[in-house]
Ligand SMILES: [Fe+2]
């Protein structure tokens with residue numbers, strides 16, 4: 147950010163800023179997911195988080211493609227939103243003693259991150275569409291669909307696979 151100038155002038159600048167923001171977020175998620183995986187006990191939860199970690203790495207590759215198509219270097223910009231969500235997840239996980247309650251806490255924290263990503267990708271797709279960047283919409287949509295699927299999977303782990311029930315008993 148410039149000290150004397152406002153760096154975001156046009157809608158294209160705003161779109162690029164949003165891309166850098168989600169690029170930073172995805173990279174922070176790759177760094178933080180292993181910590182949650184380590185703390186999780188439920189097998190389905192561990193597998194779900196591990197699968198999504200791999201997916202997240204692929205999502206970063208898609209964002210690299212988006213930057214390339216726009217003729218810009220791949221780079222992130224510090225995103226306090228995701229930093230806050232991750233910090234909160236780490237803090238909460240550190241405060242829960244019971245393993246089963248901890249699993250429920252991890253699902254909730256992970257879903258917070260997924261919802262953040264769903265919101266950001268939804269906006270980016272709408273902006274890309276308005277700007278006529280049709281060639282990048284499909285990359286962003288694939289990422290969005292993976293976030294939605296990850297969120298659904300987490301709901302199913304919490305509700306159908308018994309994480310919440312065991313935590314409450
Ligand atoms: Fe993601």
Ligand SMILES: [Fe+2]
Nearest residue numbers: 260263293296
């Ligand atoms: Fe995600």
